[in-house]
Amino acid sequence: MQNSEAMALSAALLAVAGDLTQRINDGVVARGFTDIRPAHGFAFARLAPDGATVTDLAAHLGVTKQAASQLVDEIVRKGYAERRPHPGDARARLVVLTERGWACTRAAEAAAAEVVERWAELLGEGEVRALREGLTRIAPYGPIRPAW
């Protein structure tokens, strides 16, 4: 693989990622959640299963815990999550999604599905599945990082 081909792949990947983010955000806004930014989505993804602490969230997002705390302040203020006492650690507080938070998460899923549907029209179901499998196998474990 030549450097220029690697660059073409990288550029295409990053362009698709940026476009995907934009379209999911647009879809979420179109579904009535107008006070939310893409970064919140990644927080929701971490909160969704069982909640998480601010420190967990910070590690997942690759930011300081102060930044994560500020982000939690915001989504709590807007009604998407709430802080609860942490069972088994009186220092910590468990941040969990409210029903509104779940509704927003479902909206994001629906918006993502729309985008992927467009891809399926361009590539066919099989190639989209191949894409998903390939990307899943090279996806990193660490914190989610902004694409730039």
Next chain:
Amino acid sequence: MQNSEAMALSAALLAVAGDLTQRINDGVVARGFTDIRPAHGFAFARLAPDGATVTDLAAHLGVTKQAASQLVDEIVRKGYAERRPHPGDARARLVVLTERGWACTRAAEAAAAEVVERWAELLGEGEVRALREGLTRIAPYGPIRPAW
């Protein structure tokens, strides 16, 4: 395709994109260009062929021309590009890469090639090519947008 599968694909894509950005940046830094951020790379990509005006750059990056101008200020100050009079439009100025700018671009290509090489070890050459072709076909034309 279920919503949850679309979400899994989206999450994998965004995770890979963030990781790719991080690794290219690390590789560029490791090659001695320590005063550069990922956003600059996207500017370089637009400047590389024949240079561009600030307004071109702004449209390509999806930001205001003031922001683009500020970014150009920075890469000019750091020696990666220079402003020249625009042939055929006395208002405009053509921003072109310096030799240092080209060297940095080559460093980014080499860093990207390293990352793609890792992918090839995980997936095989054929699947990487399939990835590139699939992503190229769904890549948008418009401005490059941050992944979040």
Next chain:
DNA sequence: CAGGTTGGTCAAGCAGCTTGACCATATAGT
């Protein structure tokens, strides 16, 4: 050549992050 458009800059403001300091609770060492 007058009127509107386009390329670019200057200036001020803001959002989201950082670093640094600090408190309360938890955990480990002796």
Next chain:
DNA sequence: ACTATATGGTCAAGCTGCTTGACCAACCTG
């Protein structure tokens, strides 16, 4: 049990990269 250290969280201040708004100079159209 008692001290020492580590960890979860917040408050405060500061910085960086973006935005909006105002403006000038050069271009283009009638």
